[in-house]
Amino acid sequence: MALTYTDLLEVDLGKLGTAVSDWKKSVDALRTAADNAAKGMRAKSDAARWAGANASVTREFVTKTTKEIADLHAEADSIHKVLLDGHTELVALQKNIRTAVQQDAPNLGIRVEDIGEGKVRCFFPHVRGDTDERTQDQLDARQELEDRINRTVAHASEIDASLARALAKSHGGDKHNAGHRSYESLDDAQAERAAELAKLGPEMNDKQYMELNSILRFNARDADFSTDFYQSLGGPKETLEFYGRMSLDGTVGDNKERLALSRQLQRNMGLALASATDPDNKSHLPASWSSEFRKLGTQPIQLEPGSPNSPYGYQVLGGLLRYGNYDARFINPIAEHVVQLHNKDPYRFMNNKPMLGGADLDYGFNPSGKTGAGYDPLTSVLEGLGHSPEAAKRFFTDPPTAYNEDGTVDKDGTVGFDSYFDELNKKDFTWAPDSLVHPGSDEAKHVRDMGPDALGHALESATTGAAWDADPPVLHRDEESWKIMDQVIDRYNATSADGPHEAIKDSLARMGAAYIDDLNYSTYNFGGSGDALGRGEIFGAAGDGREHRDFGETAARNFMMLVGRDEDGYQTLSAAQQVYTASGLTAHEDDKGSGLAFAHNASKVHGILDATRELEIRTEFKDDEDARNLELEKQGEWRKFGVSSSVAAVVGVGSVVVLGPAAGVVAATAVPLLMETAGESANTAYGNHTLQYLKDNEYNNDPEALAATQTVREIGERGAWVPVQNYGQTVGMSQDDMRELQPLIAGSYYDGRALVGDLEKVG
Structure with missing residues (x-):
């Protein structure tokens, strides 16, 4: 019978711990007895001059008794070792599941229900007056919790089954004959069972196949187990x-x-x-x-x-x-x-x-x-x-x-x-x-x-230091990985004679997101913004502690122009840029001068990305005005609403470099900061996807801007302005200063667009 969620949650593992201690005492006592038997009784028997019946009966009895004591010690030692390993692992798993159930679930407003057969169901209980509507983030968190608990229970069930199997083989079932299969660890026992099943090959039935997979699943990363398993093959x-x-x-x-x-x-x-x-x-x-x-x-x-x-x-x-x-x-x-x-x-x-x-x-x-x-x-x-x-x-x-x-x-x-x-x-x-x-x-x-x-x-793996499909990805970049990224940017850019294969474009976008800080660093000084402060003061160290690397202004721009042409690539880079902008401004709360220089450059990068995507749309649909307008509208909608809940999905929080106080807490700090106004969190308001929120909040200090038309360019301009507006409020800028600053930020945004080309002449 499989271990259940309730079993793991409630079982008193202290009793198992006591059994481990008792078996340790038995092992020590039997070791002493075995040593005494070998050095005393057996040694004297071997040295004695036996004659008659004693030569066959007594000597054989002494030899057999000595062996049996040694076998008892070996059996006790094997039982103690597998019990110790099993107890250690079960204690850790019980701690994990109690944390999940007693802390994580209540914090998420979730209940956990045991549905039998080692499975649980996690759900949001109905509260009177509640609509029961949940955000995608909430649904994802619920699923992650359910999967984590079920995975933990399955792991504990495998340990329980392996323990029972190892103990049975160690004992052997014969109370008159000690010493059967001896194990050095629970891994040893599990590897042996996996080898037994593997020998069946395709003759394994589904139940045996599931058992083999279960053993492998929870031990594959254990080198002792995996080495034993492959050697057994x-x-x-x-x-x-x-x-x-x-x-x-x-x-x-x-x-x-x-x-x-x-x-x-x-x-x-x-x-x-x-x-x-x-x-x-x-x-x-x-x-x-x-x-x-x-x-x-x-x-x-x-x-x-x-x-x-x-x-x-x-x-x-x-x-x-x-x-x-x-x-x-x-x-x-x-x-x-x-x-x-x-x-x-x-x-x-x-x-x-x-x-x-x-x-x-x-x-x-x-x-x-x-x-x-x-x-x-x-x-x-x-x-x-x-x-x-x-x-x-x-x-x-x-x-x-x-x-x-x-x-x-x-x-x-x-x-x-x-x-x-x-x-x-x-x-x-x-x-x-x-x-x-x-x-x-x-x-x-x-x-x-x-x-x-x-x-x-x-x-992706070589440039980011993480598996390409890691969830979440955690960047580990160094000089060698940057050099590979430099080669990528040199090989794949908007001026290349041959573009990338369609299948590699999503990887290029994710690599760009992972190096969004160096792309910003490389593009500084575009459009004549000057280098009064120097890039070191504006960008500081990279989010992972290394020094920023310069891809070159033209190379960085051309790479972003290549990636930004496609809808998915544009969304990936644009989302990364928005997170990076928010975290960068957070890092400059104590230095308004460098913060505004950072903001100008970030706005310029936004302009490059937006104009690139528009250029591709206009080129692709130059003979179909309706289709072109539809694609442009889609881009505008994404720029308006794709910032809060979709950023993690588009880019992956761990794959975007962030700066300063926001590092490591992107979801909690950087993204809300990006769209917050007057202290209100954008997560809830933007979840409603209403244009009214934009009108009511984005320009509450600039009534004239409410008359702006809903063009893609103006949506992009507002997207560049909003985090700067929040930054200005954070550092205590006056409303007059904010009004003077807004057209300057817009100018940086259009400087970036101008680098892509005059879109009005296309199509």
């Missing part, structure tokens, strides 16, 4: 054979339950492989695993006897590499080898995919179905780098190493290019069609999108 070849068979078993046909289990296994085994291959972990696999995987990469791996079509090792391994934060010493030689094989023959691996005619698109070694079918290992390894920031950074900055066909280092060889950044980002790079769709179908139009998409993810 046998080696690199046996690992590929096991995962390959399980992956095909889960992706063939239309068994949705089996497919879901194979997706979980892919993720769990990937995370465990990353943990097991990290040389910095105390327990880890030998370095030979990487070289053996490279050797197997170009060899067929026979998964079924007599099968006419066997996958290459890299095709199977790629499914695992897509998950986990891998150490560069393991994954980078594999990544380099794969790129070099690809360069020799871009279709080498895709020519080995099954010919299913588009009938079963899940079939293969990437059950997730994300970013390619998984038959092109280049896509897979780039996805792996997308989750391995340090490895990705080194991959794009270290000089290439040449590899032979078998994955060994070619000491005298050359690769034909200076860096993997240059090679993978060149205009004519051939991306393989990593898909099983039927040639000529509508879906086939996008079969070459997967590689560029994965490249974007790898670059």
